Amino acid sequence: EGLSQHGATSPRLIVVSNRLPVTVRKDESGEWNFRVSSGGLVSALAGVKNKIPFVWVGWTGVEVATSEQDEMSRRFQEEMNCYPVYLSAADANLYYNGFCNEVLWPLFHYVPLPIVSSDGERKFDFKYWDAYSKANHRFAEAVMQVYEPGDLVWVQDYHLMLLPSLLRKRIRDVTIGFFLHTPFPSSEVYRILPVRSKVLQGVLAADLIGFHTYDYARHFLSVCTRILGLDASPKGVTYKDHFANVGIFPIGIDPNAWIKALRSPSVKERILELEEKFRGKKVLLGVDRLDYIKGVPHKLMAFRNLLSNHPEWKERVVLVQIGVPSRTEVDEYKKLISQTNELVGRINAQYGSVEYAPIVFINQSVNFDDLCALYTVADVAVVTSIRDGMNLVSYEYVVCQQERHGVLVLSEFAGSAQSLSSAIRVNPWNTEELANAMHEALTVPERERALKHWKLYHYVTKHTAAFWARSFVSELQQIERLMKMQDVH
Numbered sequence: 289e290g291l292s293q294h295g296a297t298s299p300r301l302i303v304v305s306n307r308l309p310v311t312v313r314k315d316e317s318g319e320w321n322f323r324v325s326s327g328g329l330v331s332a333l334a335g336v337k338n339k340i341p342f343v344w345v346g347w348t349g350v351e352v353a354t355s356e357q358d359e360m361s362r363r364f365q366e367e368m369n370c371y372p373v374y375l376s377a378a379d380a381n382l383y384y385n386g387f388c389n390e391v392l393w394p395l396f397h398y399v400p401l402p403i404v405s406s407d408g409e410r411k412f413d414f415k416y417w418d419a420y421s422k423a424n425h426r427f428a429e430a431v432m433q434v435y436e437p438g439d440l441v442w443v444q445d446y447h448l449m450l451l452p453s454l455l456r457k458r459i460r461d462v463t464i465g466f467f468l469h470t471p472f473p474s475s476e477v478y479r480i481l482p483v484r485s486k487v488l489q490g491v492l493a494a495d496l497i498g499f500h501t502y503d504y505a506r507h508f509l510s511v512c513t514r515i516l517g518l519d520a521s522p523k524g525v526t527y528k529d530h531f532a533n534v535g536i537f538p539i540g541i542d543p544n545a546w547i548k549a550l551r552s553p554s555v556k557e558r559i560l561e562l563e564e565k566f567r568g569k570k571v572l573l574g575v576d577r578l579d580y581i582k583g584v585p586h587k588l589m590a591f592r593n594l595l596s597n598h599p600e601w602k603e604r605v606v607l608v609q610i611g612v613p614s615r616t617e618v619d620e621y622k623k624l625i626s627q628t629n630e631l632v633g634r635i636n637a638q639y640g641s642v643e644y645a646p647i648v649f650i651n652q653s654v655n656f657d658d659l660c661a662l663y664t665v666a667d668v669a670v671v672t673s674i675r676d677g678m679n680l681v682s683y684e685y686v687v688c689q690q691e692r693h694g695v696l697v698l699s700e701f702a703g704s705a706q707s708l709s710s711a712i713r714v715n716p717w718n719t720e721e722l723a724n725a726m727h728e729a730l731t732v733p734e735r736e737r738a739l740k741h742w743k744l745y746h747y748v749t750k751h752t753a754a755f756w757a758r759s760f761v762s763e764l765q766q767i768e769r770l771m772k773m774q775d776v777h
């Protein structure tokens with residue numbers, strides 16, 4: 289146990305994701321600064337650390353001159369166990385903004401490609417595809433630099449769908465896992481993708497393909513049958529003599545990080561300040577990256593209906609909406625910022641007064657303490673995604689509501705709606721229904737709130753990020769063992 293077949297070192301988990309969990313920036317003196325970020329994947333992997341050591345491969349997020357790369361790689365490796373992938377700014381733009389975020393992201397969230405883009409050109413640009421393929425090759429080369437026989441490779445998300453096959457070509461018996469953090473769409477939407485077969489074939493070289501929900505897995509399997517004509521069973525798909533297992537691994541959060549923060553003096557102080565600020569008012573809260581999949585305009589319009597249908601709420605309810613800037617180089621996201629600002633302005637102008645602005649829109653990221661405090665003081669959290677792989681905000685709100693038992697309004701199009709059945713579930717496209725749900729949420733009696741909360745809390749604290757990572761990695765290890773046994777025979 290603990291020794292790889294080659295005896296020297298124990299096998300590691302090589303995690304590959306688009307970005308490393310580190311923000312790299314050049315300071316004024318020209319020195320590179322590294323700041324480790326505390327993303328969801330980081331806390332998830334903390335849950336497997338004592339099971340298997342891991343290293344991380346990913347893009348730096350910035351262009352680094354060739355002359356500086358060796359030194360940077362050395363620092364990454366020594367300080368953080370990370371192996372950077374370098375991309376030129378031009379390639380990164382076509383790969384990341386282009387193929388990932390203008391093609392795959394919208395399509396996987398049921399937003400089909402526009403017939404013509406704003407500059408009158410065809411939307412699907414093969415330059416994007418070439419850059420995507422080139423970037424995936426770069427990641428494959430980076431993994432090859434790190435890989436030692438016996439290591440497991442775990443590829444994350446839609447940015448790297450060709451990577452499993454590129455690795456398989458280089459190392460025949462490598463064990464590869466792939467996890468998709470977004471939804472996987474129905475075959476009728478997926479088939480729009482001009483390079484649909486190539487993308488599928490890329491992923492199918494993995495040994496285990498994981499999704500958040502049963503529906504995403506089901507869509508994937510039927511796409512394999514309908515587009516590639518493959519035999520699929522609920523367990524997986526065979527493609528060219530290789531069996532790709534398919535599994536469902538719903539991600540979660542690290543509840544303890546939030547529970548601990550809620551006990552800290554700085555968060556407690558922030559809670560008191562916010563309570564004072566919102567005294568006499570109910571608080572609805574939205575926390576989203578400013579992405580069109582989050583349905584922020586849908587939420588604002590429903591909130592407007594709440595104010596017009598229920599004038600009694602005037603001056604007595606506030607919607608605090610965090611909209612963290614995201615992918616601001618992509619046209620659709622630029623449009624969304626101005627639409628959101630305009631809608632907020634109009635609603636505040638129509639329903640506000642000298643003392644009262646019904647919507648507080650924060651178009652910035654807030655710090656962790658503030659976020660904890662906001663989750664705590666909010667009477668209702670409103671998640672209105674038009675599609676969302678899972679949606680961790682809904683979970684975070686639940687763990688911060690242990691004392692107050694706030695109510696969660698949750699879109700049925702978020703993956704988390706599959707498990708959080710005690711939320712008030714809504715169709716965000718039905719503005720009137722969403723407005724009614726907000727009203728209902730604001731008026732649920734305490735006994736009912738406590739019961740609903742208890743059920744939600746139970747789920748969120750059990751299905752954690754660490755549990756997700758552990759389940760995926762143990763399944764992958766089991767598959768590896770089975771494969772080795774078959775090789776022996």
Ligand code: GDG
Pocket residue numbers: 328469470539575576577610612652653654655656659676677678679680681682684
């Ligand atoms: C993708 C999928 C899937 C937000 N604002 C602030 C802030 N946040 C943090 C939240 C939460 C995270 O960002 C957002 O996570 P979500 O899961 O809600 O959404 P995506 O970013 O779209 O993530 C999603 C996820 O991958 C995991 O598989 O669930 O469906 O789309 O943790 O707390 N954090 C801070 N300030 C903010 O202003 N500090």
